[in-house]
Amino acid sequence: MIYLIDVCAHDGAQIVTLRFGTVGYTTQPSDDPADAWFEPRIIQPGNYERYAFSQSATSGSARVGAGEIILANPDGALDHLLDYAFDGYQLTIYGLSSFDAPWASRTVMFVGTIEQAEFTWKRVVLRIRDRLAELDEPIQTTDYAGTTIAGGMDEAEGRPEDVKDRPKPLLYGVGKNLPAVAANMFDHIYEVASNGVASVDAVYDRGVALTASGVYPDLAALRAASIASGNYAVCLSPAYVRLGSRPAGQITVDATEGTSSADRSAASIARRILEAQGFVAGDDFDAASFDALHLKNPAPVGLWTGTDEMTILQALNLILGSIGGYIVPDRLGMMHVGRIELPSAAPVVRLDRALILDQEGGVERAATGDQGAGVPAHKVSVNYAYNHAVSDANQLAGGAEESFVAFAGEEWRSVSAEDPAVKDRHQLAVALTFDTLLAAEDDAEAEAQRRLALYSQRRDLFRVHIKSEFVSAVDLGRTIELAIDRFGLSAGKHFLCTGMEEDFERGTTILEVYG
Structure with a gap:
């Protein structure tokens, strides 16, 4: 078999395509591209690794697949490529049965991007990455300006000493006890989610529930509204809360993003995040795989980014990992989602x-590479309903409801599924714990049972x-x-x-x- 590569790069004036092969190869005039010459310079046509998670693991976070292609350059004929920009540009590896095989018979072996080109005395090394590298970018690129320094300003950008240059929060799905950001503390305005929400379900001041008093179309209308003490009003897109009076302490919010429950599943949220970042169904990701994963587990989940840096890939790992899911690019660079389970589809080979x-x-x-190194599990615990603002009773007001105090005091709720019989056979049987973004107890219990069935056997x-x-x-x-x-x-x-x-x-x- 011979290998050919298309390498895209920017030469300072435009994007160009460079072509190399393990042997010299020219396409025919009727081919596309026509009369293209692949220069015989490939020493190593590509080695790379890709995993659904990490090597030998069946859970955890996906990582960007990586490898390299090595080109021969003993004559220095490729030295001019030092001035080319390769980072982030596409690379395609093709396989052909022989040097005289028709171009139409080629097989696409890999589509990815280039991290950089490295030059030695005799070689050029192209560091390659799969398309997950495109997700290793900030999920939120809008930061607080830190310019809201007085009341009466038609903005909510926070004070410079508080949140300047920090990302604005995003909410996907269900959010509980979110510590809303003081975006305009002078007018008692707090930001919940810059991407907007379907509803603000509750607002608490040191754990004491405030009274809802209206929904306003935008920030200006919200700031101009008259709100009684002990009440709050909201703007939903972007999502702001404004109080009727100065708060006694920390403001936390329950909110829901997504117009329907079907929009709050892990698969639906993952797709929405990709689309918000400019990825297109059919071109960049396989919509059918998202639909299939949603049908397997339509349970609502919730991710709130707060004001911390988070990449798209980190967000997707947290969301999909909640149901044992993953996201991977195929050989053609098309992204697919799925979950770890016993295979039910017909084998491809x-x-x-x-x-x-x-x-x-x-x-x-x-x-x-999992917890317990694959030894069967006698117990699986699933953590759910993440609490973003853990507070003990001393931090809450005396009027806070008992149920809220109980919720606020713990970071997670947890459910378990057990099979004591596993320990009768496996003396080192393990207890596995999975953190998830699942919102409801019933869904967490179902996921615990599913994972126990998977991991309790060899x-x-x-x-x-x-x-x-x-x-x-x-x-x-x-x-x-x-x-x-x-x-x-x-x-x-x-x-x-x-x-x-x-x-x-x-x-x-x-x-x-x-x-």
Whole structure:
């Protein structure tokens, strides 16, 4: 097999496409692109790693896949590329069966971006990343100006000593006890979410519930409103709360974003975040995978960013991780979501003894990188209903309701699912705990039961060594069948692909599969 790459870069005047190959290759006049020359300079056509989470893990945070391509440059003919900007530009790796194979028969092996180009005396190294790198950017790019220094100003940008240059908060889904930001303390205006909310459900002053007195269309109308002491009024987009009098202490808010309950599931919120950042269904992400994940778990979740820095990827990890989910780009750079579960889809490939590279390691059963290293769990606890403003009774007013005091005193609520029989067989059986953004107890209980069913039995994580040409249909989140005369797999068993390590120079791929 030969490999060809398209590399986009900016030469200072425009975006250009550079083309290289493991051998020289020219497309035909009827091809697109026509008469394109791929210069034979590739030493290493690409090695990179991608995982649904991290290596050997079935939960946690996704990370950006990374690798490198090495070009030969002993003659210095590529030295002029030092002046090119490569960072953030797209790279595509193609595979062809031979140097005389038609361009139309090419297989797209990888679509990603370039982090940077590094130059040595004889080589140019292109550091490559998958498309998750595009999500490793701030989710909120609007900061407080810190210019609200007196009452009567038609703004709510906070004081310079309080929030200047800090991100404005965002809310997705359900938010409980949010410590609203004093955006205009002189006029008693507090910001809840700069992206707007569907409703403000309650406002508390040191835990004492205030009385709702109206909804206003914008900040100017809210600031001009007459509000009685002990009351509050709101503007929903952006979401502000204004009090009728100076507060006694910390102001916290319960609010809900999303026009319907269906808009508050992990999958729906993840899609909304991508779309808010300019990603387009069909071009950048697979809408069908989001719809499928929503059907699997439509439970409401809630993420509030506060005034801390947070990346898009961090937000998606928190949201999707609440239901055991993940987001991954496929080989073509299209982003998909899914969740860790026993595979139910038909396998995209059947791997038998003939396809496995014994000399490379064959099939290895490995411990997972999860809590307990894959030892079965006798108990699973799920934390839910995150409290953003933990307060003890001394910090709350005497008039705070007992239920609020109980809620405010703990960071999480927690539910558990147990199977004591697991400990009868596994002396080192573990108790697993998962932090989630689930909003409701019933949904947390259902997720605890689901994860107990998954983790209370022996599951296998295999590393399978095969030729890269046999895995063109395989991708993260796909089902594969492993059928070998070892490890009880002679009848074949379905696994979920959770990791891929590609080495195109050697023509080998290591698949991590779980089931």
